[in-house]
Amino acid sequence: MSENEKTVAVPEKTKSSAGGFKEWGRKKIVNIKRKPQNIALLYFAIVTVYNLLTLTVYSEAIIMYAKDVEWVGLMVFINTLFSILMLVAYMNTFPKLKKPGSKTVLTLTESGIKLHINIIMLVVTIVMIVCMIVCEGVYYNLMNANYIEQYVNKPDMAGTEAAILIKNSLTFSVTHIILLGVGLVLLLTLPLYRKLIMKINTRKELESTAESMKAIEIED
Numbered sequence: 001m002s003e004n005e006k007t008v009a010v011p012e013k014t015k016s017s018a019g020g021f022k023e024w025g026r027k028k029i030v031n032i033k034r035k036p037q038n039i040a041l042l043y044f045a046i047v048t049v050y051n052l053l054t055l056t057v058y059s060e061a062i063i064m065y066a067k068d069v070e071w072v073g074l075m076v077f078i079n080t081l082f083s084i085l086m087l088v089a090y091m092n093t094f095p096k097l098k099k100p101g102s103k104t105v106l107t108l109t110e111s112g113i114k115l116h117i118n119i120i121m122l123v124v125t126i127v128m129i130v131c132m133i134v135c136e137g138v139y140y141n142l143m144n145a146n147y148i149e150q151y152v153n154k155p156d157m158a159g160t161e162a163a164i165l166i167k168n169s170l171t172f173s174v175t176h177i178i179l180l181g182v183g184l185v186l187l188l189t190l191p192l193y194r195k196l197i198m199k200i201n202t203r204k205e206l207e208s209t210a211e212s213m214k215a216i217e218i219e220d
Contacts, residue, residue, distance in 0.1 A: 036194040037094045040186045044090060047179045048083045054172040055080060061143070061169040065162040069146045075139040079132050079176075086128040090187075093121040126184070133180050140173045 032039065058076045066072060095118055143166060151163040 033197055033200070035094075036197055037190060039193075040183065040190060041087075041090060043186055044087055044183055047176075047183055048087055050179065051079065051083045051176055054169075054176070057165065057169050057172060058139075061166045065150075065166060066143060066146055069142050072139050072142050075135040075142075078135045079139075082128045082132050082135075086125055086132070089121050089125045089128060093118050093125055125187070129180055129184050129187075133177055133184075136173045136177045136180070140170055140177075143173075144170055 055076070062069070062073050062076065095116070147163070147166045147170065151160070151166070
């Protein structure tokens with residue numbers, strides 16, 4: 001080899017499965033840092049899907065076995081409507097932020113520590129959640145009274161299809177109340193856990209040149 005000729009051997013970089021998973025997790029945390037409100041959004045979306053999936057049980061229990069119980073149908077209707085509208089209101093609670101004269105959308109991290117929210121939409125979201133909890137409570141009280149009167153006090157009716165269906169709807173109602181309560185707490189504590197998330201170190205550690213390259217051989 002000539003005197004000034006240098007041979008550089010750079011190994012092909014292969015990522016291990018553990019390293020790939022770590023990088024994937026880092027990117028996800030970065031996304032959460034930029035939009036921490038998406039945590040509650042995902043949760044409310046799951047709760048809405050749950051409510052819609054249980055709608056058949058509610059409807060059958062009312063139409064087939066509780067026709068004469070007043071208000072329960074309206075309670076289910078309001079719950080179904082607000083489940084969807086609440087998601088729309090929540091998504092509009094956190095408007096996209098832009099610099100004056102710029103088309104670049106700012107993230108919450110770039111826009112400063114203070115959460116930029118639409119107060120009106122936030123209030124609407126909270127009101128809808130509270131209304132759904134109240135509606136579920138009214139539904140539970142009315143249907144439970146009907147259940148006790150029609151089935152619990154009549155042992156021969158306790159195991160019938162009607163009794164089981166109404167009992168299932170009551171279970172779904174209580175579960176929905178609990179899920180909505182957790183969602184309300186998740187929404188109100190957003191500034192708190194946002195600060196905790198921001199403390200997570202997501203800086204990408206760069207390998208040093210000495211670790212990523214072989215030593216350069218210089219031959220006379």
